[in-house]
Amino acid sequence: MALAGLLQADGRLAAAPVIDPTxxxxxxxGHHAPRAKNxxxxxxAGAFSQVDSFDHKPELIKRDGQPLPGNERLVTFQGENGNLQRPLWTFRPRGHCGKMVSDMVPHMGNQSDSICYLHSLTTKTxxxxxxxxxxxxxxxxxxxxxxxxxxxxxxxxxxxxxxxxxxxxxxxxxxxxxxxxxxxxxxxxxxxxxxxxxxxxxxxxxxxxxxxxxxxxxxxxxxxxxxxxxxxxxxxxxxxxxxxxxxxxxxxxxxxxxxxxxxxxxxxxxxxxxxxxxxxxxxxx
Incomplete structure (x- = not known):
């Protein structure tokens, strides 16, 4: 609580909004000047595999057919894990940016200069x-x-x-x-x-x-x-x-x-x- 108070006083932590219950x-x-109104x-929900489409993993191709490292400690709802499998489609550089996108989605790949690919959003599930x-x-x-x-x-x-x-x-x-x-x-x-x-x-x-x-x-x-x-x-x-x-x-x-x-x-x-x-x-x- 003390740290939160110091950060708020220093302008590094937003204060809770004052809300009229009625x-x-x-x-x-907002804490920052808004640039969007809506x-x-x-x-x-559900989609094609990212490692088959737009998330190029050279290491996955290299380890094709091998057991997943650390597999012996994994417990999943799906049961026992199989071996790694390389993508079923070939990846190629697309657009001026050279983004690696597979032949599975060639038309999406051609729009890569206009698409923001966010690869940092990951989860443990x-x-x-x-x-x-x-x-x-x-x-x-x-x-x-x-x-x-x-x-x-x-x-x-x-x-x-x-x-x-x-x-x-x-x-x-x-x-x-x-x-x-x-x-x-x-x-x-x-x-x-x-x-x-x-x-x-x-x-x-x-x-x-x-x-x-x-x-x-x-x-x-x-x-x-x-x-x-x-x-x-x-x-x-x-x-x-x-x-x-x-x-x-x-x-x-x-x-x-x-x-x-x-x-x-x-x-x-x-x-x-x-x-x-x-x-x-x-x-x-």
Whole structure:
């Protein structure tokens, strides 16, 4: 704690953001001057092998057919490990930068001058679920906040009518780690990602068909009174504060979400960029 205090006083450690529990998504100033207003992370669960495609390993080629060094001490879910195998495709230098990319992905290789290959992101797990945890939270175990939760916790949002952090799920199914990819972890509950889907943008946003507007407003008024009364008794309950704020946000989202998710107002050129005009496109966010 003393070290943290010294680093913060010296300007080397950011102070925790001051967050109004009633307006958790209010915009906040970051530790550094921002250069981006929005961040979109496209996470593709499962993929081709990096050592067969863009991660050139001359030592792996040299040790083809040999046992993995230290293999006798490894314990995996997959059982006993086999011998090392060289890539099945030939690597060649691509573009002006000379990046070594295999013949498995020649078209991607031709774009190497425009691609940032990040080889420093590694993990000690070779299993999909824990690996997804590392990608989204930076840690193998469950329970840590995702990158979107950290961003909304630190910076808030410029709009108060939409969630500061949304997760657009793949209609074919979620990654193995599921909601861990947009969890708030140990941060307050209001920084959890809001899942969207292609069939129903936000679950349970609209009131039931057999409930009138007046009944809906009356129910929310009573519920709000009960929640606020409970909040006064238990001021440290972040889940309740998040629920209160989420009810208020949900009321605003009933108007804002249909507007921002309706692509009919977009031009044909924009729809073409989305791929929405392609009948073969089965994954339309």
């Amino acid at each position: 307006r958790p998504a209010a915009p906040r100033t 961040v979109i992370v496209v996470f593709c 070779n299993t999909h679920g824990p690996g997804e945890n590392v990608m989204s939270t930076g840690f193998v175990p469950d329970g840590f906040p995702s990158i979107g939760a950290w961003s909304s916790y630190a910076l808030g949002s410029e709009t108060q009518d939409l969630p500061s952090f949304v997760a657009i799920e793949d209609p074919r199914g979620n990654p193995q780690a599921g909601p861990n990819n947009w969890t708030c972890g140990f941060l307050p509950a209001q920084f959890q990602g809001t899942p969207f889907s292609t069939t129903k943008p936000v679950r349970y946003l609209q009131r039931p068909r057999n409930t009138t507007t007046g009944q809906d407003l009356a129910a929310r008024r009573v519920l709000g009174q009960l929640n606020r009364r409970y909040a006064e008794r238990f001021p440290g309950d972040t889940e309740l504060v998040a629920r209160l704020a989420s009810y208020e946000l949900a009321a605003r989202m009933q108007l804002s979400v249909p507007r921002v998710t309706d692509l009919r107002s977009e031009t044909k050129e924009t729809l073409a960029l989305y791929g929405a005009d392609d009948p073969q496109n089965k994954i339309k966010a």
